[in-house]
Amino acid sequence: MNVVGHTWAVDLLLNGLAMGRVSHATLIVGPPNIGKATIARVFAQALNCTDGQPVPCGKCLSCRKIVSGNHPDVRILDAPDQALKIGQVRELQRELALSPHEGRWRVAVLCDFERATVEAANALLKTLEEPPSQVVMVLTAAEADVLLPTIVSRCQVLSLRPLPTSSVRKALMKQWGAHPEQADLLAYLSGGRLGWAVQALEDETLLARRDQHLDHLVSLMSQRRVERLAYAADLSRDPALVREVLAWWLGWWRDVLLLVAGSHVAISNIDREAILRKQAGQLTGRQAQRMVKQLRTVNKNIDQNVNLRLALEVLMLSLPSLAS
Numbered sequence: 153m154n155v156v157g158h159t160w161a162v163d164l165l166l167n168g169l170a171m172g173r174v175s176h177a178t179l180i181v182g183p184p185n186i187g188k189a190t191i192a193r194v195f196a197q198a199l200n201c202t203d204g205q206p207v208p209c210g211k212c213l214s215c216r217k218i219v220s221g222n223h224p225d226v227r228i229l230d231a232p233d234q235a236l237k238i239g240q241v242r243e244l245q246r247e248l249a250l251s252p253h254e255g256r257w258r259v260a261v262l263c264d265f266e267r268a269t270v271e272a273a274n275a276l277l278k279t280l281e282e283p284p285s286q287v288v289m290v291l292t293a294a295e296a297d298v299l300l301p302t303i304v305s306r307c308q309v310l311s312l313r314p315l316p317t318s319s320v321r322k323a324l325m326k327q328w329g330a331h332p333e334q335a336d337l338l339a340y341l342s343g344g345r346l347g348w349a350v351q352a353l354e355d356e357t358l359l360a361r362r363d364q365h366l367d368h369l370v371s372l373m374s375q376r377r378v379e380r381l382a383y384a385a386d387l388s389r390d391p392a393l394v395r396e397v398l399a400w401w402l403g404w405w406r407d408v409l410l411l412v413a414g415s416h417v418a419i420s421n422i423d424r425e426a427i428l429r430k431q432a433g434q435l436t437g438r439q440a441q442r443m444v445k446q447l448r449t450v451n452k453n454i455d456q457n458v459n460l461r462l463a464l465e466v467l468m469l470s471l472p473s474l475a476s
């Protein structure tokens with residue numbers, strides 16, 4: 153398994169291992185699909201690789217079992233959209249109390265730990281405070297400050313930054329066989345999250361849906377109140393879709409803002425530069441800024457059970473009116 157970028161983080165983990173200083177608890181933080189779980193898996197391989205090198209070979213039985221999720225000593229808890237519950241932590245703790253079955257270390261990787269219930273996090277705290285000697289735990293989360301401070305303080309924290317666009321582009325072409333033009337667009341849209349770019353490469357519907365959401369945004373701006381309200385009502389029935397739509401719209405308005413401000417930072421929707429420039433020419437920085445702010449607020453409140461339809465109606469009505 154290859155990690156693209158994040159060299160410092162991988163080096164830190166592998167060097168610690170080579171020097172016999174293995175941290176029992178590591179927290180890897182960073183945006184979704186940036187490579188947190190991949191690094192955790194490589195670390196788990198290095199801890200149990202039978203090749204004897206600090207860098208895991210990726211070929212021995214142990215390394216291969218970890219990739220396929222069949223290593224008895226490596227437990228990866230990664231259920232998207234599901235909160236980690238106390239029962240799962242208890243079960244994990246019973247496993248971790250036993251010595252490794254076939255490897256040198258028992259490794260537990262708990263992905264997106266911000267979704268763990270407070271009870272589950274508190275239960276895990278005991279293991280973090282007094283980890284069994286042959287146990288390594290890796291937690292991942294989008295941000296450290298959404299976790300219990302008592303959890304964070306017991307972990308070695310590695311913060312991953314987005315990769316440079318050029319690295320994502322190169323990796324997409326070299327390792328995933330993307331065409332240059334395709335690699336270019338995905339690299340810019342990914343915001344440095346290679347995992348997302350690979351997903352978009354493999355699942356064409358992802359970009360098709362993006363096109364649909366952005367087309368919709370542009371046409372809504374030339375539409376009247378009644379059409380805008382109808383769209384808000386329609387959209388509000390599907391919170392998951394709201395999240396997806398707003399994420400793309402937020403990227404759009406960030407681009408408009410960059411262009412209005414004459415920033416040197418590259419826009420992300422590079423395939424739609426002409427229309428973005430046209431809109432930027434018709435809008436003020438203040439308008440673009442207000443849209444960015446409003447989209448962020450609505451996005452944050454999706455989870456908090458506010459009246460989603462009302463929030464979306466306000467949002468649709470505040471979209472500037474532009475002829476398409």
Ligand SMILES: [Zn+2]
Pocket residue numbers: 200201202203208209210211212213214215
């Ligand atoms: Zn190996």
